[in-house]
Protein backbone atom coordinates (compact mmCIF):
# COMPACT_ATOMS: atom_id res chain seq x y z
CA UNK A 1 0.00 0.00 0.00
CA UNK A 2 1.14 3.55 -0.80
CA UNK A 3 1.79 5.97 2.03
CA UNK A 4 -0.94 8.57 2.21
CA UNK A 5 -0.69 12.23 3.22
CA UNK A 6 -1.23 12.28 6.98
CA UNK A 7 -2.46 15.63 8.31
CA UNK A 8 -2.67 14.37 11.90
CA UNK A 9 -1.98 16.93 14.64
CA UNK A 10 0.00 14.35 16.60
CA UNK A 11 1.35 11.78 16.74
CA UNK A 12 2.11 13.12 13.32
CA UNK A 13 3.64 12.11 10.04
CA UNK A 14 7.37 11.30 9.94
CA UNK A 15 9.70 11.53 6.94
CA UNK A 16 9.38 8.33 4.92
CA UNK A 17 13.15 7.98 4.60
CA UNK A 18 13.47 8.07 8.39
CA UNK A 19 10.95 5.23 8.73
CA UNK A 20 12.77 3.29 6.02
CA UNK A 21 16.07 3.61 7.80
CA UNK A 22 14.49 2.55 11.10
CA UNK A 23 12.95 -0.44 9.30
CA UNK A 24 16.21 -1.40 7.60
CA UNK A 25 18.19 -1.48 10.82
CA UNK A 26 15.43 -2.65 13.13
CA UNK A 27 16.70 -6.20 13.66
CA UNK A 28 20.40 -5.48 13.58
CA UNK A 29 21.34 -2.01 14.66
CA UNK A 30 24.96 -0.97 14.08
CA UNK A 31 26.09 -4.58 13.74
CA UNK A 32 25.10 -5.31 17.34
CA UNK A 33 22.84 -8.19 16.27
CA UNK A 34 20.12 -6.43 18.26
CA UNK A 35 17.49 -3.77 17.79
CA UNK A 36 18.24 -0.32 19.17
CA UNK A 37 15.31 -1.04 21.50
CA UNK A 38 17.17 -3.98 22.99
CA UNK A 39 20.56 -2.47 23.79
CA UNK A 40 21.60 -0.94 27.09
CA UNK A 41 21.14 2.79 27.31
CA UNK A 42 24.45 2.84 29.15
CA UNK A 43 26.30 0.92 26.45
CA UNK A 44 28.82 2.63 24.19
CA UNK A 45 26.62 2.49 21.07
CA UNK A 46 23.58 4.07 22.64
CA UNK A 47 25.57 6.72 24.50
CA UNK A 48 27.13 7.67 21.16
CA UNK A 49 23.70 7.87 19.57
CA UNK A 50 22.44 10.11 22.38
CA UNK A 51 25.45 12.41 22.16
CA UNK A 52 25.20 12.68 18.41
CA UNK A 53 21.46 13.39 18.43
CA UNK A 54 21.98 16.03 21.09
CA UNK A 55 24.82 17.64 19.15
CA UNK A 56 22.83 17.73 15.91
CA UNK A 57 19.84 19.18 17.71
CA UNK A 58 22.03 21.89 19.27
CA UNK A 59 23.52 22.67 15.90
CA UNK A 60 20.13 22.91 14.17
CA UNK A 61 18.83 25.40 16.72
CA UNK A 62 22.20 27.09 17.23
CA UNK A 63 21.79 26.63 20.98
CA UNK A 64 24.25 28.73 23.01
CA UNK A 65 26.70 26.98 25.36
CA UNK A 66 24.94 28.24 28.47
CA UNK A 67 21.87 26.12 27.73
CA UNK A 68 21.38 22.45 28.53
CA UNK A 69 19.35 20.07 26.39
CA UNK A 70 17.38 17.31 28.12
CA UNK A 71 15.48 14.36 26.64
CA UNK A 72 12.79 13.51 29.18
CA UNK A 73 9.55 11.56 29.39
CA UNK A 74 6.00 12.47 30.34
CA UNK A 75 5.16 14.68 27.39
CA UNK A 76 4.60 18.41 27.39
CA UNK A 77 1.89 17.81 29.97
CA UNK A 78 4.49 16.64 32.50
CA UNK A 79 6.35 19.90 31.87
CA UNK A 80 3.26 21.89 32.85
CA UNK A 81 4.03 20.67 36.40
CA UNK A 82 7.80 20.29 36.09
CA UNK A 83 8.26 23.93 35.17
CA UNK A 84 6.85 25.48 38.37
CA UNK A 85 8.48 22.76 40.48
CA UNK A 86 11.90 23.47 38.97
CA UNK A 87 11.78 27.22 38.83
CA UNK A 88 9.81 28.53 41.79
CA UNK A 89 8.59 27.99 45.33
CA UNK A 90 4.93 27.62 46.35
CA UNK A 91 4.63 31.30 47.33
CA UNK A 92 6.30 32.60 44.17
CA UNK A 93 4.46 34.11 41.23
CA UNK A 94 4.50 33.20 37.53
CA UNK A 95 2.70 34.84 34.63
CA UNK A 96 0.71 32.87 32.06
CA UNK A 97 -0.61 34.12 28.74
CA UNK A 98 -3.31 31.78 27.46
CA UNK A 99 -3.71 31.92 23.70
CA UNK A 100 -5.45 28.55 23.34
CA UNK A 101 -6.42 25.40 25.17
CA UNK A 102 -2.84 24.24 25.82
CA UNK A 103 -2.02 27.53 27.52
CA UNK A 104 -5.17 27.15 29.60
CA UNK A 105 -4.07 23.65 30.63
CA UNK A 106 -0.57 24.79 31.53
CA UNK A 107 -2.04 27.62 33.60
CA UNK A 108 -4.44 25.26 35.36
CA UNK A 109 -1.64 22.88 36.29
CA UNK A 110 0.59 25.71 37.52
CA UNK A 111 -2.13 26.92 39.88
CA UNK A 112 -1.57 23.74 41.89
CA UNK A 113 2.06 24.66 42.51
CA UNK A 114 2.44 28.42 42.81
CA UNK A 115 0.73 31.79 42.47
CA UNK A 116 -0.12 31.59 38.80
CA UNK A 117 -1.35 34.84 37.27
CA UNK A 118 -3.22 34.79 33.98
CA UNK A 119 -1.63 37.95 32.57
CA UNK A 120 -3.67 37.87 29.36
CA UNK A 121 -5.97 35.54 27.51
CA UNK A 122 -7.40 35.16 24.05
CA UNK A 123 -10.49 33.54 25.56
CA UNK A 124 -12.87 36.48 25.04
CA UNK A 125 -12.11 36.51 21.33
CA UNK A 126 -12.47 32.72 21.03
CA UNK A 127 -8.68 32.46 20.81
CA UNK A 128 -8.66 33.97 17.34
CA UNK A 129 -5.99 36.52 18.09
CA UNK A 130 -3.12 37.09 20.48
CA UNK A 131 -3.85 39.88 22.96
CA UNK A 132 -1.59 42.88 22.34
CA UNK A 133 1.48 42.44 24.60
CA UNK A 134 1.09 46.08 25.63
CA UNK A 135 -2.09 45.10 27.50
CA UNK A 136 -0.70 42.11 29.41
CA UNK A 137 -1.06 42.46 33.18
CA UNK A 138 2.32 41.12 34.26
CA UNK A 139 3.32 40.61 37.90
CA UNK A 140 6.29 42.55 39.30
CA UNK A 141 7.76 39.48 40.89
CA UNK A 142 7.11 36.69 38.36
CA UNK A 143 9.70 33.89 38.27
CA UNK A 144 8.88 33.31 34.62
CA UNK A 145 6.40 34.18 31.87
CA UNK A 146 4.78 31.19 30.20
CA UNK A 147 3.68 31.20 26.55
CA UNK A 148 2.55 28.54 24.11
CA UNK A 149 4.42 29.48 20.95
CA UNK A 150 2.00 27.63 18.70
CA UNK A 151 -1.47 26.63 19.82
CA UNK A 152 -2.01 23.34 18.02
CA UNK A 153 -5.81 23.22 18.28
CA UNK A 154 -6.84 26.78 17.47
CA UNK A 155 -3.97 27.44 15.04
CA UNK A 156 -2.55 30.59 16.66
CA UNK A 157 1.19 31.19 16.60
CA UNK A 158 3.52 33.87 17.98
CA UNK A 159 5.50 35.04 14.97
CA UNK A 160 7.57 37.30 17.20
CA UNK A 161 8.79 36.85 20.75
CA UNK A 162 7.15 39.56 22.86
CA UNK A 163 9.65 41.76 24.64
CA UNK A 164 7.60 42.83 27.65
CA UNK A 165 8.85 40.98 30.71
CA UNK A 166 11.95 41.04 32.88
CA UNK A 167 11.19 37.45 33.85
CA UNK A 168 12.59 34.64 31.72
CA UNK A 169 10.20 33.31 29.10
CA UNK A 170 9.22 29.65 29.38
CA UNK A 171 7.68 28.42 26.14
CA UNK A 172 5.75 25.33 25.19
CA UNK A 173 6.95 24.79 21.61
CA UNK A 174 5.50 21.29 21.20
CA UNK A 175 4.02 21.97 17.78
CA UNK A 176 6.49 24.45 16.33
CA UNK A 177 10.01 23.54 17.50
CA UNK A 178 12.26 22.76 14.50
CA UNK A 179 9.83 24.32 12.01
CA UNK A 180 11.90 27.51 11.82
CA UNK A 181 14.95 29.10 13.47
CA UNK A 182 14.52 30.22 17.09
CA UNK A 183 16.54 32.81 18.97
CA UNK A 184 17.09 30.58 21.99
CA UNK A 185 18.71 33.47 23.88
CA UNK A 186 15.30 35.05 24.26
CA UNK A 187 14.09 32.16 26.43
CA UNK A 188 14.77 30.72 29.85
CA UNK A 189 13.13 27.38 29.12
CA UNK A 190 11.80 25.81 25.92
CA UNK A 191 10.04 22.46 25.97
CA UNK A 192 8.31 20.29 23.41
CA UNK A 193 6.75 16.86 23.26
CA UNK A 194 8.25 15.13 20.22
CA UNK A 195 5.20 13.72 18.48
CA UNK A 196 4.25 16.82 16.50
CA UNK A 197 7.34 17.93 14.68
CA UNK A 198 10.34 16.15 16.20
CA UNK A 199 9.86 12.40 16.31
CA UNK A 200 7.62 9.69 17.73
CA UNK A 201 5.77 10.07 21.05
CA UNK A 202 7.64 9.18 24.20
CA UNK A 203 10.37 11.78 24.36
CA UNK A 204 10.11 15.40 25.46
CA UNK A 205 12.86 17.89 24.73
CA UNK A 206 13.68 20.57 27.30
CA UNK A 207 16.15 23.39 26.65
CA UNK A 208 17.02 25.21 29.86
CA UNK A 209 19.36 28.08 30.62
CA UNK A 210 22.16 27.24 33.05
CA UNK A 211 21.31 29.83 35.67
CA UNK A 212 17.81 28.37 36.07
CA UNK A 213 19.17 25.00 37.18
CA UNK A 214 19.40 24.17 40.86
CA UNK A 215 16.22 25.95 41.97
CA UNK A 216 14.03 22.85 42.07
CA UNK A 217 11.91 22.22 45.13
CA UNK A 218 13.02 19.23 47.21
CA UNK A 219 9.84 17.34 46.36
CA UNK A 220 10.41 17.62 42.57
CA UNK A 221 10.39 14.12 41.07
CA UNK A 222 13.95 13.17 40.15
CA UNK A 223 13.08 12.28 36.55
CA UNK A 224 11.91 15.83 35.83
CA UNK A 225 14.47 17.62 37.98
CA UNK A 226 16.34 19.72 35.41
CA UNK A 227 19.59 19.77 37.40
CA UNK A 228 19.64 16.02 38.03
CA UNK A 229 18.68 15.18 34.45
CA UNK A 230 21.29 17.59 33.13
CA UNK A 231 24.02 16.14 35.36
CA UNK A 232 23.14 12.61 34.22
CA UNK A 233 22.81 13.42 30.49
CA UNK A 234 19.09 12.60 30.75
CA UNK A 235 19.92 9.11 31.98
CA UNK A 236 19.09 9.24 35.64
CA UNK A 237 16.76 6.39 34.74
CA UNK A 238 16.06 4.54 31.49
CA UNK A 239 15.38 7.06 28.72
CA UNK A 240 12.87 6.42 25.89
CA UNK A 241 15.58 4.92 23.71
CA UNK A 242 13.62 4.19 20.54
CA UNK A 243 11.96 7.62 20.44
CA UNK A 244 15.32 9.27 21.03
CA UNK A 245 16.82 7.22 18.21
CA UNK A 246 14.09 8.11 15.69
CA UNK A 247 14.23 11.77 16.74
CA UNK A 248 17.97 11.65 16.02
CA UNK A 249 17.23 10.38 12.52
CA UNK A 250 14.77 13.26 12.05
CA UNK A 251 17.45 15.76 13.14
CA UNK A 252 19.81 14.35 10.48
CA UNK A 253 17.03 14.56 7.91
CA UNK A 254 16.40 18.23 8.74
CA UNK A 255 20.10 18.95 8.42
CA UNK A 256 20.16 17.30 4.99
CA UNK A 257 17.19 19.45 3.95
CA UNK A 258 19.25 22.55 4.67
CA UNK A 259 18.50 23.09 8.35
CA UNK A 260 15.88 25.27 9.96
CA UNK A 261 16.17 28.17 7.52
CA UNK A 262 15.24 25.80 4.69
CA UNK A 263 12.44 24.24 6.77
CA UNK A 264 11.08 27.71 7.50
CA UNK A 265 11.04 28.65 3.82
CA UNK A 266 9.20 25.48 2.94
CA UNK A 267 6.77 25.77 5.84
CA UNK A 268 5.99 29.36 5.02
CA UNK A 269 5.26 28.43 1.41
CA UNK A 270 3.01 25.56 2.46
CA UNK A 271 1.03 27.67 4.93
CA UNK A 272 0.75 30.66 2.60
CA UNK A 273 -0.65 28.51 -0.20
CA UNK A 274 -3.20 26.82 2.04
CA UNK A 275 -4.41 30.05 3.69
CA UNK A 276 -4.65 31.71 0.26
CA UNK A 277 -6.86 28.86 -0.96
CA UNK A 278 -9.10 29.20 2.11
CA UNK A 279 -9.29 33.00 1.92
CA UNK A 280 -9.92 32.89 -1.81
CA UNK A 281 -13.07 30.83 -1.34
CA UNK A 282 -16.49 31.65 0.13
CA UNK A 283 -16.94 28.00 0.97
CA UNK A 284 -14.00 27.62 3.38
CA UNK A 285 -13.13 29.85 6.30
CA UNK A 286 -10.28 30.31 8.77
CA UNK A 287 -11.24 32.80 11.48
CA UNK A 288 -7.77 33.45 12.93
CA UNK A 289 -6.23 36.94 12.78
CA UNK A 290 -3.81 36.76 9.81
CA UNK A 291 -1.05 38.27 11.99
CA UNK A 292 -0.92 35.16 14.16
CA UNK A 293 -1.99 32.32 11.90
CA UNK A 294 -0.07 29.13 12.56
CA UNK A 295 2.36 27.74 10.00
CA UNK A 296 1.82 24.28 11.42
CA UNK A 297 -1.89 23.81 12.17
CA UNK A 298 -4.50 25.25 9.83
CA UNK A 299 -8.08 24.90 11.09
CA UNK A 300 -10.85 25.62 8.63
CA UNK A 301 -14.62 25.30 8.47
CA UNK A 302 -17.01 24.53 5.64
CA UNK A 303 -19.85 26.93 4.87
CA UNK A 304 -22.30 24.08 5.45
CA UNK A 305 -21.39 21.95 8.48
CA UNK A 306 -23.72 19.23 7.18
CA UNK A 307 -21.00 18.53 4.62
CA UNK A 308 -18.28 17.90 7.24
CA UNK A 309 -18.77 14.14 7.28
CA UNK A 310 -18.80 13.95 3.48
CA UNK A 311 -15.64 16.05 3.30
CA UNK A 312 -13.85 13.76 5.74
CA UNK A 313 -14.96 10.61 3.95
CA UNK A 314 -14.05 11.84 0.49
CA UNK A 315 -10.72 13.34 1.55
CA UNK A 316 -9.73 10.08 3.26
CA UNK A 317 -10.71 8.26 0.08
CA UNK A 318 -8.40 10.62 -1.85
CA UNK A 319 -5.43 9.71 0.38
CA UNK A 320 -5.67 12.77 2.64
CA UNK A 321 -5.97 11.44 6.18
CA UNK A 322 -6.82 12.87 9.59
CA UNK A 323 -8.31 16.20 8.59
CA UNK A 324 -10.96 16.20 11.31
CA UNK A 325 -10.79 19.31 13.48
CA UNK A 326 -10.39 19.16 17.25
CA UNK A 327 -13.66 18.65 19.12
CA UNK A 328 -13.21 22.08 20.76
CA UNK A 329 -13.39 23.93 17.44
CA UNK A 330 -15.08 21.50 15.06
CA UNK A 331 -14.65 21.69 11.30
CA UNK A 332 -11.36 20.61 9.79
CA UNK A 333 -7.70 21.04 10.67
CA UNK A 334 -4.73 20.40 8.42
CA UNK A 335 -1.52 19.92 10.38
CA UNK A 336 1.32 20.57 7.98
CA UNK A 337 4.44 19.86 10.00
CA UNK A 338 7.96 19.61 8.56
CA UNK A 339 7.47 16.05 7.35
CA UNK A 340 4.23 16.77 5.44
CA UNK A 341 5.52 17.36 1.90
CA UNK A 342 4.61 20.38 -0.18
CA UNK A 343 2.96 17.99 -2.63
CA UNK A 344 0.61 16.98 0.19
CA UNK A 345 -0.51 20.57 0.64
CA UNK A 346 -1.01 20.91 -3.11
CA UNK A 347 -3.07 17.71 -3.15
CA UNK A 348 -5.22 19.03 -0.31
CA UNK A 349 -5.79 22.35 -2.07
CA UNK A 350 -6.75 20.57 -5.30
CA UNK A 351 -9.14 18.32 -3.36
CA UNK A 352 -10.73 21.29 -1.58
CA UNK A 353 -11.28 23.11 -4.84
CA UNK A 354 -12.82 20.04 -6.45
CA UNK A 355 -15.03 19.42 -3.40
CA UNK A 356 -16.25 23.00 -3.48
CA UNK A 357 -17.04 22.73 -7.21
CA UNK A 358 -19.12 19.62 -6.58
CA UNK A 359 -20.84 20.59 -3.31
CA UNK A 360 -20.46 24.36 -2.94
Ligand SMILES: *Cc1c(COP(=O)(O)O)cnc(C)c1O
Nearest residue numbers: 075076077102152172174175193
Ligand atom coordinates in the same frame (compact mmCIF):
# COMPACT_ATOMS: atom_id res chain seq x y z
C1 LIG B 1 0.23 18.15 21.99
C2 LIG B 1 0.53 19.33 22.82
C3 LIG B 1 0.68 19.24 24.22
C4 LIG B 1 0.47 17.94 24.96
O1 LIG B 1 1.52 17.09 24.70
P1 LIG B 1 1.67 15.67 25.43
O2 LIG B 1 2.99 15.22 24.92
O3 LIG B 1 0.52 14.82 24.98
O4 LIG B 1 1.65 15.90 26.88
C5 LIG B 1 0.99 20.37 24.92
N1 LIG B 1 1.17 21.55 24.30
C6 LIG B 1 1.06 21.68 22.96
C7 LIG B 1 1.29 23.02 22.34
C8 LIG B 1 0.74 20.57 22.19
O5 LIG B 1 0.64 20.70 20.85
